[in-house]
Amino acid sequence: MGLGPTKRIGDWVSSPEQQTGFARLDAETFPSFEPGWVWLVGAGPGAPGLMSLMCFHALQNCDVVVYDALVNPDILRWVKVGAELEYAGKRGGKPSPTQKDITLRLIELAQSGKRVLRLKGGDPFMFGRGGEECQHLATTGIPFRIVPGITAxxxxxxxxxxxxxxxxxxxxxxxxxxxxxxxxxxxxxxxxxxxxxxxxxxxxxxxxxxxxxxxxxxxxxxxxxxxxxxxxxxxxxxxxxxxxxxxxxxxxxxxxxxxxxxxxxxxxxxxxxxxxxxxxxxxxxxxxx
The missing domain is CATH 3.30.950.10 (Tetrapyrrole methylase, C-terminal domain)
Known part of the structure; x- marks a missing residue:
């Protein structure tokens, strides 16, 4: 018994001149990253190749990245030219911003009209305090999107x-x-x-x-x-x-x-x-x- 209707590669290719590789993504209709929004995005467990297409899209369209200590710096090299980078890492036993400070900064940046990418290692909702940050964004009226990541x-x-x-x-x-x-x-x-x-x-x-x-x-x-x-x-x-x-x-x-x-x-x-x-x-x- 078959597994259902089969599609062939040709069903999606519009012409022999179709672009190949990652260039094929240029025509995709990714969601718009609007000014005043905060996207909480999981960057995955370290290796840059494990981040999602949505993560790459956010890096290419944000105005500012507020990133954690566990985000591999090699991922940040794919950020849009001109975007600001703000480190907000918390590591045990080392001077770190408080969670309250980070949340208030996200709100401040969004209210100023920035496209704010809150970039976290792994997945934002797996011991990453993403839920707490979204809670405060929601009560403040800041629109947000969650982009899950591969958790370590x-x-x-x-x-x-x-x-x-x-x-x-x-x-x-x-x-x-x-x-x-x-x-x-x-x-x-x-x-x-x-x-x-x-x-x-x-x-x-x-x-x-x-x-x-x-x-x-x-x-x-x-x-x-x-x-x-x-x-x-x-x-x-x-x-x-x-x-x-x-x-x-x-x-x-x-x-x-x-x-x-x-x-x-x-x-x-x-x-x-x-x-x-x-x-x-x-x-x-x-x-x-």
């Missing part, structure tokens, strides 16, 4: 040869952040419930508190020999992947100081790395991804 907790794992889900290991996955707004280990997470809720746990920004988190998960019944994988700079040529166990995670971090940004994976997703670890050797030589 899925895309970064793929670059490390670890499927976030696999029928033979896990039918569910939990995503967590490793620190709250105060910078401490999240106090409102029910670690006992989380410990046994899913075979695989994927944690963002968790390296700093990994020893405490591991202890909480083991106290909740998670096995001490459960694999822990730390994926640093996931989709970049300088990717590093480190392996330990839940019981040894705290000591491992203290002794080795894994580079950040990093994704921490607890569970048997790590079992697939020996077979699926594809991003190595010459493949890392291409900075686009």
């Amino acid at each position: 907790g899925i895309g970064g794992l793929a670059y490390a040869g670890m499927p976030a889900t696999h029928r033979d290991t896990n039918h569910s996955v939990i995503f967590l952040t490793g620190h709250d707004a105060t910078g401490n280990m999240p106090a409102n997470v029910n670690w006992q419930a989380v410990a046994l809720a899913s075979p695989v746990i994927v944690m963002y920004m968790a390296v700093k508190h990994l020893g405490e988190i591991a202890a909480a998960l083991m106290a909740g019944g998670r096995a001490a020999d459960d694999p822990v994988t730390i994926v640093s700079n996931a989709s970049m040529p300088h990717q590093e992947v480190a392996s330990t166990t839940l019981g040894g995670a705290g000591a491992f971090v203290e002794a080795n100081e894994p580079p950040t940004p990093a994704i921490v994976v607890v569970g048997k997703a790590a079992d697939w790395r020996s077979l699926l670890d594809w991003y190595k050797g010459p493949l890392r030589e291409n900075p686009v991804g």
